Amino acid sequence: MLAELLAPPRSGPEPRAGRRYWRRLLPALALLACVTRLPSFTRPLWNPDEGYLAVQARMLARGGELYETVVDRKPPLVPWLYEAAFAVAGSGSLTSVRVLAVAAQLLTAALLASLARRRWGDTAGGTAGVLYLLVSVGLNPEDAQAATFGVFMLPCTAAAMWCADRHRWGAAGLAVAAAFLAKQTGGAVLVPVVWLCVSAGEVRAGGLARLGAGVVVPVLGVAAVTDPAGFLFWTVTGSGAYASFAGSEIHVLARCLTNTAILALGCAGLIPPVLRALRPARTGAADLWLWLAASAGAVALGFHFFGHYYLQLLPPLALLATAALQLLPRDRLTHALVTSACCCALFLSWGLIAPRPELDHARRLADEMASRTDPRDRVLVWGIHPETYWLADRRPASRYLTAGLLTNYSGGRDGPQVGERYAVDGTWAVFREEMTERAPALVVDDSRGKPYGPQRVPGLRRLLAAGYEEVGVVEGAVVYVRRGTG
Structure with a gap:
């Protein structure tokens, strides 16, 4: 043999x-x-x-x-x-x-x-x-x-x-x-x-x-x-x-x-x-x-x-x-x-x-984003589903297409090593610069209770507090627009 x-x-x-x-x-x-x-x-x-x-x-x-x-x-x-x-x-x-x-x-x-x-x-x-x-x-x-x-x-x-x-x-x-x-x-x-x-x-x-x-x-x-x-x-x-x-x-x-x-x-x-x-x-x-x-x-x-x-x-x-x-x-x-x-x-x-509930959620969220923005607008989806940008046909406001790169949530991590301090090196400085140079017309917090939500990410909290107001919720995802445009 x-x-x-x-x-x-x-x-x-x-x-x-x-x-x-x-x-x-x-x-x-x-x-x-x-x-x-x-x-x-x-x-x-x-x-x-x-x-x-x-x-x-x-x-x-x-x-x-x-x-x-x-x-x-x-x-x-x-x-x-x-x-x-x-x-x-x-x-x-x-x-x-x-x-x-x-x-x-x-x-x-x-x-x-x-x-x-x-x-x-x-x-x-x-x-x-x-x-x-x-x-x-x-x-x-x-x-x-x-x-x-x-x-x-x-x-x-x-x-x-x-x-x-x-x-x-x-x-x-x-x-x-x-x-x-x-x-x-x-x-x-x-x-x-x-x-x-x-x-x-x-x-x-x-x-x-x-x-x-x-x-x-x-x-x-x-x-x-x-x-x-x-x-x-x-x-x-x-x-x-x-x-x-x-x-x-x-x-x-x-x-x-x-x-x-x-x-x-x-x-x-x-x-x-x-x-x-x-x-x-x-x-x-x-x-x-x-x-x-x-x-x-x-x-x-x-x-x-x-x-x-x-x-x-x-x-x-x-x-x-x-x-x-x-x-x-x-x-x-x-x-x-x-x-x-x-x-x-x-x-x-x-x-x-097999049903695909996350795809259904992304589609509904994309429809909401498309209805509230112009095709030329840039938007920010704070989540782990970058397909929302594609489904809505809207440009991302950041090169970082998921919150995982900025919090280390990538990979379904559910432990304590999630937050700004665990982000990919150098990303937060670039992200803040992006948000200053071309502030998104709309921000979606799609964390839905996950450990990378605003409550654990001070940088995101400051961004929302500085210039955005809540205008709606889509299945737990919170939608914000720039003040004065909602």
């Missing part, structure tokens, strides 16, 4: 047979990718990350500068992708980026199929691609169906392993860089890629140097075309308080256990064959185990355990399950596929029928 799993990849099939194989498999994978992403098209938004990206893209299109007047704790690849999609199809809908997300999932499945086929044959290739797409929805729909950072990171990580499997080290480095530039934790795939390079004896042949250049050059290039200091701060060094769960241990542990249980249900067809066939050979398929372990470390990094973090585990899990199924009786493959299909249908049903 161990010898089978550690056997070197077989050489590829004849080109003509390969073309026939892909002509049959790709349409099936494309259809399955469309089916599994169907719920994503049924909501205007799935989570605040989509809203954040949509607002960022509009700000960039209006001349904003990334990491200066448009900021987030993420690398720039996905905001640029949104901006490009909006430039082609308009910014009033996320349909264009949802289509790109379908393409990203299809590309990931195809790369995994190619990896599995090269190692274990034609049947394994189809198995890996199909299993991946079936389990790709095995999370809370707001995590699995949203077109955000994790989804666009996945084809880059799969491409890195695909290139490394073929000893294309420069290309593997480029793919690792793309994964990092989509989401920082995508860089975790570098661990199994380096292992493949070293185990192939490519260090002296310059493989490791080509890999390193492929990773470093694109990242430095992106830093140079944005703002180098801002890029470093917002993507690496400026999130110390965020990457902590001090004071929120029970809250974070509950989220971790909940999302792990949901993922286990979504992968119910994959986990049994992996445990059954690979347990006696824990060192088998070492690169895949390293990929899974590095991805698990990336999920845990920062101690937040959001559901969409778990997407990173799915590609290596699909490949490990495919490897295990090569060693088991044929009926195990059928059982794995049927179980995965049933779980997929369950999660798709959840996505199609």
